[in-house]
Amino acid sequence: MAVAQHDAPQWSDDCLYTSAALGLPAHYCACHEGSDTFQFPLDRVLTDTVWYTASVNDLKQGLSAYWFADCSVTMEVFAFCTSKVPTFTITVGKNRMVDVDVDYINSKLDEMGETAQMLAQTLTPHLRVYPNGGTGRVYCYPYDQGPLSTCEDPLPLRPGMVYVCDKEENAYRMEWDQIAQSGKAFIHWLQKESEPCELWLTLDSCTGEEIGRAVLTDSLHVFQPEAAVLTAVRNEGRTLWLHVKHDAGIVGRVTWFNNPVYVEPLETVTGVWCEGKTVTFSMRTYDADTAFVDTVWVNRDTLTSRDVDLTFTPAVTEYDTVYVKQVDLNRGYRYAATGDVFHAFGDYDLWIRKAGTCTRHIALSIMNSDAPKEAMETVKEPSIRAIKQLQDGHIIILLNNSKYNLLGQLIY
Numbered sequence: 154m155a156v157a158q159h160d161a162p163q164w165s166d167d168c169l170y171t172s173a174a175l176g177l178p179a180h181y182c183a184c185h186e187g188s189d190t191f192q193f194p195l196d197r198v199l200t201d202t203v204w205y206t207a208s209v210n211d212l213k214q215g216l217s218a219y220w221f222a223d224c225s226v227t228m229e230v231f232a233f234c235t236s237k238v239p240t241f242t243i244t245v246g247k248n249r250m251v252d253v254d255v256d257y258i259n260s261k262l263d264e265m266g267e268t269a270q271m272l273a274q275t276l277t278p279h280l281r282v283y284p285n286g287g288t289g290r291v292y293c294y295p296y297d298q299g300p301l302s303t304c305e306d307p308l309p310l311r312p313g314m315v316y317v318c319d320k321e322e323n324a325y326r327m328e329w330d331q332i333a334q335s336g337k338a339f340i341h342w343l344q345k346e347s348e349p350c351e352l353w354l355t356l357d358s359c360t361g362e363e364i365g366r367a368v369l370t371d372s373l374h375v376f377q378p379e380a381a382v383l384t385a386v387r388n389e390g391r392t393l394w395l396h397v398k399h400d401a402g403i404v405g406r407v408t409w410f411n412n413p414v415y416v417e418p419l420e421t422v423t424g425v426w427c428e429g430k431t432v433t434f435s436m437r438t439y440d441a442d443t444a445f446v447d448t449v450w451v452n453r454d455t456l457t458s459r460d461v462d463l464t465f466t467p468a469v470t471e472y473d474t475v476y477v478k479q480v481d482l483n484r485g486y487r488y489a490a491t492g493d494v495f496h497a498f499g500d501y502d503l504w505i506r507k508a509g510t511c512t513r514h515i516a517l518s519i520m521n522s523d524a525p526k527e528a529m530e531t532v533k534e535p536s537i538r539a540i541k542q543l544q545d546g547h548i549i550i551l552l553n554n555s556k557y558n559l560l561g562q563l564i565y
Contacts, residue, residue, distance in 0.1 A: 177235055180204075184234035184279050191280055194300065195293035199226065202283035209262070212278060215296025216253040217317050220245040221309060222289020229281045230261075239281070240264070247289075248311040254296050297404045304359035310395055312338075312411045313454070318350070318397050319404045324359050327393040329386060333411035336384030340376040340395070341450055342369040344405035347436060351398045352376050352407075356391055371436040373449045375456065410454040419449075419459035428468045429512030439463055468504075468514040474544050476522035488517065495519055 164182035172181045184204050191205035193214065212230065220226045225246045229239035241261045245251045282291065292300050299317030302308040302325050308316065310325035312333075332338070342350050353366040364386075367376035386393055397407050422434055431440045435449050444462045451457050477486045477498075485494045490513075491503050498519050505513040549556050 178237045180281065181234050184231065184281070188279060193293065193295050194298075195291065196300070198288065198290050199282060199284050200288045202281060205280040205282065206277045207280055208277055212258050212262070213255060215255045215258055216243070217250065217294045217296055217299055218243065218245055218253075219250045219292040219300070219308075219314075220289055221248060221291075221311070222284060222287055223247050224287030224289065225285045226289060226291060227281075227283055227285060231279045231281065234279055240278070244285075248314055250315045250317075252296060252315075252317075304394075307394070310393075310409055312409050315343075315406050315408050316397075317404065317406055318399065321401050322396070322398045325395045325397075327395065327409070329390045329392065332383050332387040332393065334384070334387065335412055336380035336382070336387070337413060338378060338380075338383060338409060338411050339413050339456065340367075340378075341372070341408045341410065342376075342397075342405055343372050343408070344403065347371050348403045348405065349399065350403070350405055350407075351396075353396045354378060355394045355396065356386065357394075358392075359394055359396070361394065373435050374437070375448065375450050377448070412454070414455045416451060416455055416457050419457055421460040421462070422447075423460075423462040425464045425466060427511035428465050429506060429510055430465070431509070432463055441465055468512040471513065471515045472518075473515055474518040474520060476520045476544070478522050482519070486519065490515060 164186050168182040168186055171177070172179075183202070188204040188206040191207040191211060193211065197203070207230075218228065225244055228243045228245070230241055232240050243251060243253060294300065294317070297317065298319050300308060301320045302316070302323045304324050307324055307326040310316075310327035310331065312331055316323070316325065340352055342352070344350075347370055349368055349370040351366070351368050354364050355361040356364060364382050365376070365378040369376060383393075395407075395409065397405075399405065422432075424432070426432060429440075431438050433439075435447060442464055446458050447461050448456055448458045473490070475486075475488070482496060482498065485496055487494050488503075491505055493501075493503065495501070498521050501517040501519070503515040503517055505515070
């Protein structure tokens with residue numbers, strides 16, 4: 154008892170008298186006289202209740218709070234030390250991270266009313282933080298920020314825990330006993346606007362043997378390491394390192410999930426399209442033949458899948474022959490179908506590619522219209538027949554070395 158009394162905080166007589174006389178809440182003196190100054194970032198080991206004074210500007214940054222422990226931790230925000238109940242409460246489960254965005258903070262401040270908010274601008278809100286039956290380490294950062302985890306000072310990688318990645322590169326360390334016995338797991342990259350990141354796994358150290366790598370470009374697709382490899386890592390008692398790398402200015406959240414849950418597969422995507430068309434689904438676009446099983450994220454530890462079978466038919470070659478005078482070619486002959494300009498007779502391979510339309514392939518022959526007509530193929534009398542031909546984008550008919558349009562009018 155003597156030790157407990159000696160270690161217990163001793164508040165001033167004035168505070169104790171004021172608290173008793175005015176019927177203030179039991180926490181008043183601890184809040185009023187025992188508060189530390191809160192500032193981002195916060196990194197502290199907690200064994201008991203800790204009070205902090207904060208500012209409204211601090212609160213309005215939002216919060217990303219990490220808690221590494223085998224118990225939960227509770228954070229309560231009081232407008233004033235005299236407040237009997239907190240303005241809002243946040244509880245973080247064991248080995249978890251919680252995000253509190255700015256919209257949520259503002260909504261809670263609005264609930265205080267205009268008078269209380271005006272007072273809060275001149276005074277300071279207070280935070281009470283306490284573990285629920287254990288000891289742990291807490292990190293607090295403004296919303297969309299998180300601690301830098303490096304090879305020299307890595308954060309422990311815990312299944313189900315969200316890690317904010319606002320730095321360009323992070324490395325997290327996972328102990329063997331955090332790997333599922335089944336070896337089944339996936340890594341999810343959550344971001345806002347299809348901002349990519351690169352993930353890879355190494356054994357024993359940051360520079361150890363690489364056992365998996367992926368580039369994720371959206372939040373629907375995940376990285377699934379090989380289950381057999383992870384099972385071997387666990388059985389051998391080795392450490393696993395997860396590396397996350399992305400461009401500067403990108404903020405994402407990465408989470409490792411053990412033993413994913415699979416729900417009913419989605420409807421199969423199949424079909425035939427012409428070359429040049431694209432097909433977009435699950436935030437990815439395809440323009441070539443492909444067949445695979447697409448696995449996508451649903452929520453938390455849940456995945457689904459669908460069969461994909463896409464076929465793109467190649468462009469059919471169109472043959473076109475145009476007759477151009479030498480004088481016109483010298484000035485530059487413009488082929489209307491593609492807009493290309495030619496200065497020499499000959500054969501040309503042309504492609505017309507426009508977004509959202511079928512690709513066209515044209516085998517173009519530019520002939521000299523000044524050449525003798527005898528140069529044209531001679532059709533023997535017994536086998537006279539009309540021949541259709543596409544020339545300069547128009548269908549013409551060749552008959553007896555003469556050229557006619559579709560109305561039967563002689564061209565030459």
